[in-house]
Amino acid sequence: MDAALSPVAAPTVPAPIMPFDAARFQSTVAFYERYRTPYPAELIASVARHLGLRYADRVLDLGCGPGPLALAFARLGLEVTAMDPEPTMLEAVRAAAAAAGVVITTVEGSSYDLPGALPRFRMVTMGRSFHWMDRPATLAGLDRLIEPDGAVVLMGDRALWAAPDYRPMLEELGDHYAAERAAERRLRRSSAWAPHEAVLLASPFTEVERLARIVRIERSVEDIVGLALSRSGTSPAVLGDRLDAFTDELRARLDALAPEGRFEEVTEISAVVARRPGG
Numbered sequence: 566m567d568a569a570l571s572p573v574a575a576p577t578v579p580a581p582i583m584p585f586d587a588a589r590f591q592s593t594v595a596f597y598e599r600y601r602t603p604y605p606a607e608l609i610a611s612v613a614r615h616l617g618l619r620y621a622d623r624v625l626d627l628g629c630g631p632g633p634l635a636l637a638f639a640r641l642g643l644e645v646t647a648m649d650p651e652p653t654m655l656e657a658v659r660a661a662a663a664a665a666g667v668v669i670t671t672v673e674g675s676s677y678d679l680p681g682a683l684p685r686f687r688m689v690t691m692g693r694s695f696h697w698m699d700r701p702a703t704l705a706g707l708d709r710l711i712e713p714d715g716a717v718v719l720m721g722d723r724a725l726w727a728a729p730d731y732r733p734m735l736e737e738l739g740d741h742y743a744a745e746r747a748a749e750r751r752l753r754r755s756s757a758w759a760p761h762e763a764v765l766l767a768s769p770f771t772e773v774e775r776l777a778r779i780v781r782i783e784r785s786v787e788d789i790v791g792l793a794l795s796r797s798g799t800s801p802a803v804l805g806d807r808l809d810a811f812t813d814e815l816r817a818r819l820d821a822l823a824p825e826g827r828f829e830e831v832t833e834i835s836a837v838v839a840r841r842p843g844g
Contacts, residue, residue: 581757582699583749585677587650589697590630592802593795594653598631598661600791602722604692605834608778609637612688612836615776616716618643622687625710627676627703628694632658632669634720638690639667646683650675679706687712692720695761696753704768714844717770719761719837725779726831729822731789735815739799742811746798761837770839777835784828786819 590597618624620642626635629647631654639645639662647658647669655671662669674681676698689707691698707717724732740747752758765773784792790812793799804811820826 581752581759583697583752585675585697586797587675588802589651589797590800591651591653593797593800594631594651594657596791596795598633598657600788600795601633601693602782602832602834604633604637604720605778605780606637608720608776608834608836609634609641611776611778612718612838613638613641613643615838616688616718618687623684625683625686625689627679627689627691628697629658630654630692630694632661634690634692635669636661636665636667639669640665644670646670646672646686648672648674676703676706679703680710683710685710685712685715687715688718689715690718690720693722695719700761700764701768704765704770708769708841713841715840716844717765717839719765719839720835722832722834724830724832728829731819731822731828734818734822735789735793735799738811738815738818739793739796742807743799743803746803750798765837765839768839769841772840772842772844773837775835775837777833779831779833782830782832784830786816786823786826786828789819789828790815 618641621644623644624638624646626632626638626645626647629635629649632647635645635647635658647655648671649655649658650673652673655673658669658671672683689711695703704717711717736750739750762773765771793815794801794812797803799811801808
């Protein structure tokens with residue numbers, strides 16, 4: 566006889582919280598837009614189909630950055646609001662929307678401002694941003710914002726394989742040149758850090774599933790340097806007068822690691838979809 570499935574134990578709440586810094590990504594805008602792994606259009610369409618989104622349904626992109634998700638869902642005809650605490654990120658959203666010929670409403674604010682005066686939404690997306698929030702409190706706020714049949718969608722990416730693997734070197738250089746952010750990196754790698762899925766299972770949004778696409782990516786040395794500078798822990802603002810030393814050493818070590826200047830990755834880009842029971 567099969568063993569009965571038992572409910573997943575909820576993580577300790579509140580989960581660890583990263584310090585809030587509204588200007589955390591201020592100096593990364595140009596690098597973020599160019600060097601972060603893009604979200605495949607096929608995955609965006611799969612999320613919309615899976616949730617049964619219809620023309621002009623309202624979507625909130627929370628912690629939108631320069632707006633890759635906001636732009637992708639606006640192109641599907643959805644009514645998108647992009648929210649971020651960093652004004653330069655919102656400027657990038659508006660520029661991208663104008664270039665694409667779509668309408669996106671921008672709101673300066675963060676998860677700590679929810680629910681505020683916002684309307685209700687069918688879907689709230691967070692692309693590589695949920696870990697910067699008070700996750701249980703954010704989900705409680707979203708429970709008041711999301712329509713009964715709506716969903717939270719967490720989008721991100723993780724490298725499954727890289728050759729040659731430059732990632733340990735990025736971590737090492739980050740710890741050396743930006744030691745003040747090392748505690749944040751260690752926290753997210755520690756057993757104290759509950760994964761997003763566990764936090765969702767302790768929230769009102771307990772029906773959790775994953776949609777994903779697996780892609781092959783090729784990066785150059787300059788792509789990896791740009792990727793490093795797009796991260797808050799090794800941003801130009803954090804590195805300050807150590808910026809040139811960091812990028813010089815990174816380029817030299819990447820050149821030694823791959824003299825031909827090519828780095829290949831297999832990456833999973835995923836959407837964790839969470840709904841209320843029966844939603």
